[in-house]
Amino acid sequence: MAPRNAFYAQSGGVTAVINASACGLIETARRQRKHIGKVYAGRNGIIGALAEDLIDTSKESVAAIRALRHTPSGAFGSCRYKLTSFEKDPREYQRLIEVFRAHDIGYFFYNGGGDSADTCLKVSLISARMGYPIAAVHVPKTVDNDLPITDCCPGFGSVAKYVAVSTREASFDVASMAKTSTKVFVLEVMGRHAGWIAAAGGLASGKGTEIPIVILFPEIAFRQDQFLARVDALVKKHGYCSVVVSEGVKGTDGKFLSDQGLRDAFGHAQLGGVAPVVANMIRQGLNLKYHWGVADYLQRAARHIASKVDVEQSYAMGKAAVELAVGGRNAVMPTVVRKSNRPYKWGVGVAPLDQVANVERKMPRDFIGADGFGITAKCRAYLEPLIRGEDYPPYRDGLPDYVRLRNTPVRKKLGEFSL
Amino acid sequence: MAPRNAFYAQSGGVTAVINASACGLIETARRQRKHIGKVYAGRNGIIGALAEDLIDTSKESVAAIRALRHTPSGAFGSCRYKLTSFEKDPREYQRLIEVFRAHDIGYFFYNGGGDSADTCLKVSLISARMGYPIAAVHVPKTVDNDLPITDCCPGFGSVAKYVAVSTREASFDVASMAKTSTKVFVLEVMGRHAGWIAAAGGLASGKGTEIPIVILFPEIAFRQDQFLARVDALVKKHGYCSVVVSEGVKGTDGKFLSDQGLRDAFGHAQLGGVAPVVANMIRQGLNLKYHWGVADYLQRAARHIASKVDVEQSYAMGKAAVELAVGGRNAVMPTVVRKSNRPYKWGVGVAPLDQVANVERKMPRDFIGADGFGITAKCRAYLEPLIRGEDYPPYRDGLPDYVRLRNTPVRKKLGEFSL
Numbered sequence: 132m133a134p135r136n137a138f139y140a141q142s143g144g145v146t147a148v149i150n151a152s153a154c155g156l157i158e159t160a161r162r163q164r165k166h167i168g169k170v171y172a173g174r175n176g177i178i179g180a181l182a183e184d185l186i187d188t189s190k191e192s193v194a195a196i197r198a199l200r201h202t203p204s205g206a207f208g209s210c211r212y213k214l215t216s217f218e219k220d221p222r223e224y225q226r227l228i229e230v231f232r233a234h235d236i237g238y239f240f241y242n243g244g245g246d247s248a249d250t251c252l253k254v255s256l257i258s259a260r261m262g263y264p265i266a267a268v269h270v271p272k273t274v275d276n277d278l279p280i281t282d283c284c285p286g287f288g289s290v291a292k293y294v295a296v297s298t299r300e301a302s303f304d305v306a307s308m309a310k311t312s313t314k315v316f317v318l319e320v321m322g323r324h325a326g327w328i329a330a331a332g333g334l335a336s337g338k339g340t341e342i343p344i345v346i347l348f349p350e351i352a353f354r355q356d357q358f359l360a361r362v363d364a365l366v367k368k369h370g371y372c373s374v375v376v377s378e379g380v381k382g383t384d385g386k387f388l389s390d391q392g393l394r395d396a397f398g399h400a401q402l403g404g405v406a407p408v409v410a411n412m413i414r415q416g417l418n419l420k421y422h423w424g425v426a427d428y429l430q431r432a433a434r435h436i437a438s439k440v441d442v443e444q445s446y447a448m449g450k451a452a453v454e455l456a457v458g459g460r461n462a463v464m465p466t467v468v469r470k471s472n473r474p475y476k477w478g479v480g481v482a483p484l485d486q487v488a489n490v491e492r493k494m495p496r497d498f499i500g501a502d503g504f505g506i507t508a509k510c511r512a513y514l515e516p517l518i519r520g521e522d523y524p525p526y527r528d529g530l531p532d533y534v535r536l537r538n539t540p541v542r543k544k545l546g547e548f549s550l
Numbered sequence: 551m552a553p554r555n556a557f558y559a560q561s562g563g564v565t566a567v568i569n570a571s572a573c574g575l576i577e578t579a580r581r582q583r584k585h586i587g588k589v590y591a592g593r594n595g596i597i598g599a600l601a602e603d604l605i606d607t608s609k610e611s612v613a614a615i616r617a618l619r620h621t622p623s624g625a626f627g628s629c630r631y632k633l634t635s636f637e638k639d640p641r642e643y644q645r646l647i648e649v650f651r652a653h654d655i656g657y658f659f660y661n662g663g664g665d666s667a668d669t670c671l672k673v674s675l676i677s678a679r680m681g682y683p684i685a686a687v688h689v690p691k692t693v694d695n696d697l698p699i700t701d702c703c704p705g706f707g708s709v710a711k712y713v714a715v716s717t718r719e720a721s722f723d724v725a726s727m728a729k730t731s732t733k734v735f736v737l738e739v740m741g742r743h744a745g746w747i748a749a750a751g752g753l754a755s756g757k758g759t760e761i762p763i764v765i766l767f768p769e770i771a772f773r774q775d776q777f778l779a780r781v782d783a784l785v786k787k788h789g790y791c792s793v794v795v796s797e798g799v800k801g802t803d804g805k806f807l808s809d810q811g812l813r814d815a816f817g818h819a820q821l822g823g824v825a826p827v828v829a830n831m832i833r834q835g836l837n838l839k840y841h842w843g844v845a846d847y848l849q850r851a852a853r854h855i856a857s858k859v860d861v862e863q864s865y866a867m868g869k870a871a872v873e874l875a876v877g878g879r880n881a882v883m884p885t886v887v888r889k890s891n892r893p894y895k896w897g898v899g900v901a902p903l904d905q906v907a908n909v910e911r912k913m914p915r916d917f918i919g920a921d922g923f924g925i926t927a928k929c930r931a932y933l934e935p936l937i938r939g940e941d942y943p944p945y946r947d948g949l950p951d952y953v954r955l956r957n958t959p960v961r962k963k964l965g966e967f968s969l
Contacts, residue, residue, distance in 0.1 A: 145726045147719075175729040204722035210730040295949055300566075300851035303623035303952060307564045310594040311629040316847055337949065406844070407822050425825070427843035428735055432719035436854055438948065518948035529857065529937035530714055530756065533722060 134166055135237030137456070138180060139188075140173030141205035141272075142212075142243030142250065146286030147293075147434040148445040149272045150206050152242055154199035155449025156270065157188055161196075166457040171234060171541055176210030177241070177250055181223060181548055183230050185541035198534035200446060201524035203434035206536050212550075213246055214253050217260065226548050227254065228263045233544040238266050238456045242449075244273030244284070248464065249488040255462035266456040269464040269484055270448050274431045276327035279490040280482040281466035283517055285448050286431070288441030291331035292518035293433040294320050294375070297426065298335035302342045302373045305422070309371035315362060315413050316373045317423040319406035321430060323379040325493045326350050328430070332375030333506035334514055343372040344505065347409070349379030350494050351503035353388055358409075359416040361504055366419060376409050435531050439520025444477070451479045475516035553585055554656030556875070557599060558607075559592030560624040560691075561631075561662030561669065565705030566712075566853040567864040568691045569625050571661055573618035574868030575689065576607055580615075585876040590653060590960055595629030596660070596669055600642060600967055602649050604960035617953035619865060620943035622853035625955050631969075632665055633672050636679065645967050646673065647682045652963040657685050657875045661868075663692030663703070667883065668907040674881035685875040688883035688903055689867050693850045695746035698909045699901040700885035702936055704867050705850070707860030710750035711937035712852040713739050713794070716845065717754035721761045721792045724841070728790035734781060734832050735792045736842040738825035739849060742798040744912045745769050747849070751794030752925035753933055762791040763924065766828070768798030769913050770922040772807055777828075778835040780923055785838060795828050854950050858939025863896070870898045894935035 137160055141149055153172075160167045172186040173179025179186070186207055188196070199206055214223050230236070241251040248269045255267035271278050276287035298318060305316040322328040326348030336342035343365040347353060365372035380388045389405035406423040413421050444467050451465035462484040470476040498510035506514070524531040556579055560568055572591075579586045591605040592598025598605070605626055607615070618625055633642050649655070660670040667688045674686035690697050695706035717737060724735040741747040745767030755761035762784040766772060784791035799807045808824035825842040832840050863886050870884035883906050887899040917929035925933070943950040 141726070145723055178729065202722070203719055205726035208729055209726045211727075212730055292948055296854050297848050297852070299949060299952070300622055300853060301847040303621070304564055304847045304851040307560070307624035307628045308630075310597065310627055311631055318848075334949065337947065340949075340952065340954065404826065404842075404844075407826075422846050423823075423844065424846035424848050425823075425842065425844045426848070427841050428720040428723045429716050429737075429843050429845070429848075432723040433716075434719060435715050515947060520948065521942070521945060523940070523942070526940060528756065528934060529711055529939065530718060530753065530759075533718070533759065535759065 134164060134168040136168040136235050137170045137238035137240060138173060138231070138236045139170055139240040140176045140179055140242065141207055141209045142176040142241060142247035143209060144274065144431065145205040145209050146272060146274050146431050147203040147289040147437045148286055148442050149242055150199040150202045150204065151442050151445035152270050152272060152285060152449035153206060154196060155446035156240060156453055157196050159450040159453040163453060163457050167238060168235070171236065172207040175208035176212060177214065178210045178212055178550065180230055181226055181550060183543050183545050183548070185234065186538045187541045190539040191536050195534055195536055200442065201434065202533040203432045207538065214250050217253065217256065224257055224261065228257060228261055229545060231263065231265060234541065237264065240268055240270055240452050242270040242272050244275065245278060245489055245491060248484055252462060252484040252488045255484060258461060266459070266461045268452045268456045268460065269487065270452045271464055271466065274328065275322060275325055277325045277491045277493070279487060279492045282469040282477065283467050285441060285445035287327060288438035288517035289433065290321070290328055290430050291514060292438040293430045293436055294328055294331040294426065295334035295518055296436055298332045298344065298373055298375055299340065299342065301424070302335060305371045305373065312420055313422050314366050314371050314419045315421040317406045317410045317421060318373065318375050319378055319404050319425040320375060322349060322377040324349060324491060326377050327494060329375050329377035330494060330498065330506050330510055331514060334511065334518065343369045345372060345374045346505055347374065347376040347380045348494065348499055348503065349377045349381060351499065352383045353380050354383065355412060359412065362413060363417055374409060376405050378405055380405055434524055437522050438518045439522040440517055442522045447479055455481060472512055472516065475519065553583060553587040555587040555654050556589045556657035556659060557592060557650070557655045558589055558659040559595045559598055559661065560626055560628045561595040561660055561666035562628060563693065563850065564624040564628050565691055565693050565850050566622040566708040566856045567705055567861050568661055569618040569621045569623065570861050570864035571689050571691060571704060571868035572625060573615055574865035575659060575872055576615050578869040578872040582872060582876050586657060587654070590655065591626040594627035595631060596633065597629045597631055597969065599649055600645055600969060602962050602964050604653065605957045606960045609958040610955050614953055614955055619861065620853065621952040622851045626957065633669050636672065636675065643676055643680065647676060647680055648964060650682065650684060653960065656683065659687055659689055659871050661689040661691050663694065664697060664908055664910060667903055671881060671903040671907045674903060677880060685878070685880045687871045687875045687879065688906065689871045690883055690885065693747065694741060694744055696744045696910045696912070698906060698911045701888040701896065702886050704860060704864035706746060707857035707936035708852065709740070709747055709849050710933060711857040712849045712855055713747055713750040713845070714753035714937055715855055717751040717763065717792055717794055718759065718761065720843070721754060724790045724792065731839055732841050733785050733790050733838045734840040736825045736829045736840060737792065737794050738797055738823050738844040739794060741768060741796040743768055743910060745796050746913060748794050748796035749913060749917065749925050749929055750933060753930065753937065762788045764791060764793045765924055766793065766795040766799045767913065767918055767922065768796045768800060770918065771802045772799050773802065774831060778831065781832060782836055793828060795824050797824055799824055853943055856941050857937045858941040859936055861941045866898055874900060891931055891935065894938065
């Protein structure tokens with residue numbers, strides 16, 4: 132069989148290491164000349180396929196593709212876009228086949244989280260439903276760590292490392308200031324539905340470096356009285372404490388704590404984070420001086436402090452996706468399989484996409500302490516290996532030397548398509 | 551003359567590298583056996599002296615003191631405390647002499663910013679006014695970079711590097727998302743009165759890595775219409791932009807932009823940052839999707855991404871302070887002297903404390919672009935060398951291995967003193 136081209140795109144929120152998956156995928160594809168012609172990247176995810184806005188990655192140098200390994204964000208642009216179901220409207224699928232056929236695309240790689248797995252699954256069905264032969268393989272990526280089956284999700288380890296390192300550093304700071312000034316530091320982290328990222332804050336405290344930390348998980352309904360009692364007790368005992376709060380924390384009424392209906396002086400609704408809400412509670416309820424931070428994009432873009440394990444796994448997922456596809460697999464996703472904790476050993480497995488798409492993995496209850504404010508030894512044993520090792524990018528003039536690709540467009544062969 | 555003991559303390563907001571100054575000071579003092587006996591550290595700054603709460607640093611191992619060089623925060627605790635003037639109330643000064651005499655302290659080293667320089671200057675006057683022989687030397691430290699005479703302030707370079715790196719990383723992120731999602735990222739940074747830290751955000755954009763960035767300085771009165779017009783123009787041209795906003799930005803009415811009188815659902819005043827205020831303006835005025843972050847303590851505690859130049863200068867300031875003191879100098883502060891930009895060369899100078907205390911150095915107007923939203927080439931030439939080089943701490947199990955000292959107390963010889 133003559134080699135066919137591959138389509139690769141990035142989807143959803145980007146991470147510090149999604150480009151490492153792109154690197155693994157493109158480098159591996161370049162070694163599969165018998166099976167794969169060129170890798171065309173979709174500009175801005177699946178939208179690039181629908182709009183026939185393709186990037187010819189063969190125009191990028193070996194060095195540029197290698198540099199993707201140490202460059203955060205999505206080098207080809209990402210998107211938040213969900214395909215309509217085939218039953219409702221087959222137009223998008225017909226268009227995809229039209230584009231795939233025009234550019235002889237026989238492999239479809241989609242790099243994203245749960246929603247993207249759904250997109251990839253839908254594309255994989257084209258093969259059977261519409262008689263167009265294509266191998267669709269999903270490449271896992273999400274800082275939320277909420278994909279099922281895989282032991283962890285590429286992207287998570289680096290956010291976890293960032294949050295653990297930052298919490299340790301800020302806790303050292305507040306401990307220094309506590310005598311006459313700030314006694315509580317509140318850090319807001321990502322995780323709308325699952326507390327994996329907040330849990331990583333717990334790693335800041337370790338053997339020989341004990342730190343009083345309160346973690347607020349989206350899985351645990353927030354009770355203000357219990358929270359303030361815990362902060363009060365820790366400050367009385369240690370002189371200070373840190374709070375790591377997930378953006379997704381909800382009250383007992385099921386509403387997001389961040390959605391407090393803040394109004395400005397003119398009565399306009401204001402969108403705020405949850406950190407200032409929690410900080411204000413501490414001020415009003417305990418009269419303690421506080422500081423608060425919101426990590427937001429910094430946490431998921433922080434390639435400068437990426438986890439080495441995470442970078443290696445991200446690269447391995449991209450590589451495995453190609454190997455699965457040229458091996459004739461369709462509608463699957465490579466996974467990280469944990470083989471042992473001490474020493475940490477992992478391998479690559481494979482999961483059927485219909486068991487991945489739209490399934491959300493929350494923190495197991497036995498990963499969260501009985502009081503709901505901390506992580507258990509079991510959780511720690513799970514998390515610790517994922518933040519191991521540093522994988523520093525190269526620097527130029529004091530700044531990380533991240534690559535920007537040329538992103539040369541592939542010449543269009545078809546007419547416009549309105550999304 | 552028999553060797554006398556030294557007092558060292560840390561004051562004001564701590565930094566990623568103030569302990570590097572402590573390291574330089576203690577290591578140098580240990581080599582000055584002829585002049586200096588022991589180095590006693592004040593627990594929580596000058597309060598440690600007033601309360602006779604002294605730490606015997608001679609109980610710390612060589613390795614522990616060396617590890618201070620890579621450990622952020624204040625290892626002995628800091629304080630926000632200003633001495634009353636001698637004229638108003640001499641009680642504190644009498645107490646200091648009592649403590650210094652009881653512990654044979656002949657050298658006073660205070661490590662801090664402008665307020666601390668004032669404290670150090672007051673202590674230096676004890677010598678003349680009250681006949682107690684002591685050499686008082688100030689060790690410069692402040693992330694705000696607002697001390698006069700010295701070319702830059704230890705602590706600033708590392709915050710600047712953190713802000714530049716974070717802005718570059720987050721900008722790569724928002725650029726990836728902009729097609730279908732977030733188009734503006736707003737990062738709030740420190741700097742209540744001077745825009746030095748915000749200016750460092752401008753370094754994120756450099757040759758080969760151009761990034762559309764709007765900087766909001768406390769030196770420039772904020773005009774909402776001009777700001778929104780600028781963001782709008784950048785987003786139209788580049789598809790996205792980043793905003794770096796100093797916490798100290800004020801409107802044309804002279805009021806802090808962060809002080810918007812936010813109220814919760816019950817009408818209680820809420821303390822917010824300036825980032826959400828700016829983000830809400832972007833939403834209401836331009837209807838663009840945004841994300842915002844507040845770096846807060848993370849920026850000044852981020853030893854994991856400290857500037858090598860900053861670490862070296864911080865160490866050098868601690869070392870020079872000892873050398874000045876044993877050389878018989880009083881009421882002085884070592885400074886960083888810039889000798890050339892390309893290649894960057896610097897040396898150590900000395901400044902009289904009465905020219906340092908309570909003087910605040912703002913950004914020169916010619917460091918800020920004509921439109922008030924960016925930095926000039928002159929500013930860039932000043933800032934660039936200060937973020938050069940990485941000086942990574944050692945890691946254990948994926949986390950920086952920061953030292954915690956034993957902080958063994960010196961036995962008290964005096965009665966209580968009520969502050």
